Amino acid sequence: MRLDRELTCAEVVELITSYLDRRLRAADAERFEEHVAFCDGCSTYFEQMRATIAATGHVRNDDVPAELRDRLLATFRELNST
Amino acid sequence: MAELTAAGEQGLVEALRRGDEAAFASLVEELTPSMLRVARLYVASRAVAEEVVQEAWVGVLRGIDRFEARSSLKTWIFRILTNTAKTRGAREGRSVPFSSLGGDEPDGPAVDPDRFLGADSRFPGHWAAPPRPWEGGERLVAQETLELIELEIAKLPPMQAVVITMRDVEGFDSDEVCNALDISETNQRVLLHRARSKVRRALEEYMG
Amino acid sequence: MRALKFLGEGRVAPFTGLRWPVGEWVEATAVDPCREGVHALRPKDLPYWLGRELWEIELDGEIVEQDRKVVASRGRLVRRIDAWTPALLDAFADDLLRRTKLRVGHIANVGGYVGDIARFRSQRRYGLAAFAAARAAELSGGAADYDRERRRQAEWLAARVAFEPTDERRS
Numbered sequence: 158m159r160l161d162r163e164l165t166c167a168e169v170v171e172l173i174t175s176y177l178d179r180r181l182r183a184a185d186a187e188r189f190e191e192h193v194a195f196c197d198g199c200s201t202y203f204e205q206m207r208a209t210i211a212a213t214g215h216v217r218n219d220d221v222p223a224e225l226r227d228r229l230l231a232t233f234r235e236l237n238s239t
Numbered sequence: 240m241a242e243l244t245a246a247g248e249q250g251l252v253e254a255l256r257r258g259d260e261a262a263f264a265s266l267v268e269e270l271t272p273s274m275l276r277v278a279r280l281y282v283a284s285r286a287v288a289e290e291v292v293q294e295a296w297v298g299v300l301r302g303i304d305r306f307e308a309r310s311s312l313k314t315w316i317f318r319i320l321t322n323t324a325k326t327r328g329a330r331e332g333r334s335v336p337f338s339s340l341g342g343d344e345p346d347g348p349a350v351d352p353d354r355f356l357g358a359d360s361r362f363p364g365h366w367a368a369p370p371r372p373w374e375g376g377e378r379l380v381a382q383e384t385l386e387l388i389e390l391e392i393a394k395l396p397p398m399q400a401v402v403i404t405m406r407d408v409e410g411f412d413s414d415e416v417c418n419a420l421d422i423s424e425t426n427q428r429v430l431l432h433r434a435r436s437k438v439r440r441a442l443e444e445y446m447g
Numbered sequence: 448m449r450a451l452k453f454l455g456e457g458r459v460a461p462f463t464g465l466r467w468p469v470g471e472w473v474e475a476t477a478v479d480p481c482r483e484g485v486h487a488l489r490p491k492d493l494p495y496w497l498g499r500e501l502w503e504i505e506l507d508g509e510i511v512e513q514d515r516k517v518v519a520s521r522g523r524l525v526r527r528i529d530a531w532t533p534a535l536l537d538a539f540a541d542d543l544l545r546r547t548k549l550r551v552g553h554i555a556n557v558g559g560y561v562g563d564i565a566r567f568r569s570q571r572r573y574g575l576a577a578f579a580a581a582r583a584a585e586l587s588g589g590a591a592d593y594d595r596e597r598r599r600q601a602e603w604l605a606a607r608v609a610f611e612p613t614d615e616r617r618s
Contacts, residue, residue, distance in 0.1 A: 163578070163582075165355070165363065165364025165365060166355055166364055166365045166366050167348065167350070167352065167355040167364040167365075168364065170348075170349075170350045170436075171348055171349060171350070171432070173432070174428055174431055174432035174435060175428060175432075178413060178428060180424075180428065183513065184513075184514065187513060187514055187515055187516065190462060191495050191496070191515060193461075193462075194461065194495065194496050194497070194498070194574055195495075195497065195572075195574025195575050195577065195578050196365070196366075196574070196575065196578075197369060197572060197575070198365070198366035198369025198370060199366075200461075201369060201370050201371070201372050202369075202370050204372070205370060205373060205439055205442070205443065206435060206436075206439055208373070208376065208379055208442075209388075209435060209438050209439040209442055210407050210435060211379070212379040212380060212384060212385070212388060212442070213388055213392075213403065213407040213408055213435075213438060214407055214408065214410070215380050215385055216385050216388050216389055216392075216408050217385075217408075218272040218273065218404060218408050218409060219272045219275070220272070221267060221268060221271040221272060222289065225271070225289050225292065225293065226264075226267060226268075226271075228293060229263075229267055229271075229293065229296050230260065230263070230264060230267075232293070232296070232297060232300070233258075233260060233263050233300060234260070236297075236300050236301070237258035237260075361556075361557075361559050361560060361563060361579075361582075362563075362579075362582075
């Protein structure tokens with residue numbers, strides 16, 4: 158039976174990205190925060206999502222292949238030599 | 240360079256127009272990895288993706304005098320890239336529908352519903368077994384963990400991989416990603432959410 | 448405006464991770480105070496946000512009152528509320544138990560919330576206990592009973608934290 162006063166954990170975990178992007182309406186953001194305030198499971202999950210995002214930020218994207226970079230610089234010099 | 244201000248961007252555009260090679264080189268370093276990923280969505284091979292990126296940069300350099308800063312520089316560059324990639328993909332008669340690159344995932348929650356209590360419980364929709372806090376937070380930035388994250392991203396459906404890479408690895412903002420991939424804000428967020436949830440899940444297994 | 452604020456141990460804010468200074472003004476960074484801004488509560492909001500440390504806070508600048516919290520563009524911690532202790536929270540949970548037992552203790556299934564609240568109390572999960580009590584009330588008497596239970600909770604807590612909200616603004 159769904160009660161109309163709160164969000165469930167199952168809903169909260171699906172709202173995290175929207176919450177962090179500030180796309181939730183103020184009322185929904187408040188419900189989200191309230192739930193996380195009393196629910197340690199969701200509080201932990203929320204922390205873990207934030208930690209995941211932070212850790213992902215430390216991943217280095219692939220390097221530019223050297224040949225490609227050389228070709229691009231050569232093209233740049235060509236276009237700028239006229 | 241992730242936080243280019245309007246003034247910083249203006250300076251960069253002027254440097255490019257002046258033929259400042261160092262400015263160009265650093266912009267190439269910053270954007271090309273993501274450009275390759277995006278191009279790869281539209282064409283059949285990595286080699287062709289590199290050609291597309293090359294062509295796009297030529298387009299950028301040829302067009303830089305006409306750039307009017309109505310959008311950000313990044314957005315403008317990625318639009319050139321996407322147009323180049325689409326043209327090339329069409330020419331090759333690429334048959335994979337773009338939309339399927341989301342990974343034929345059915346619509347539905349990103350977290351397994353089995354982790355939550357059912358409708359007959361006193362706390363329906365609440366955690367059946369709440370996630371346990373991770374010990375040793377410093378492990379999260381260790382080399383091994385970062386490699387795990389990279390592996391997980393590599394396993395993602397292509398669109399999810401591009402979105403999480405651009406947003407969370409490269410620090411592009413939501414608008415920039417939507418413009419680059421020509422998708423809606425909502426679509427972008429769903430892809431990001433699914434990707435992040437999977438990476439978190441992989442970390443949970445690893446950290447547990 | 449004077450209001451209340453919950454912080455984690457060591458004056459750490461639960462959502463931002465910021466460690467609050469005492470007596471110094473903290474400014475919100477964003478232009479839209481509904482989304483960003485210093486979060487605070489009125490006494491009636493207490494049961495929704497139960498935290499470890501309770502502080503009195505002075506708010507200033509643009510102040511927006513929302514459903515269950517207040518958001519302001521700047522705030523300054525004034526004093527810690529000493530009455531807010533684990534013992535107080537245990538007593539609060541006892542009161543939840545008492546009321547919930549009376550209300551639903553005799554009803555099959557719903558009566559299970561009594562045991563839940565007792566368990567949450569022993570686990571020190573007071574927010575969850577308060578939520579469970581409100582939920583049991585709603586199941587037995589509808590949304591109006593949910594609100595009534597939350598009001599009872601707020602009154603119980605407000606009476607014990609010795610805080611008088613004022614509407615004075617800094618001049």
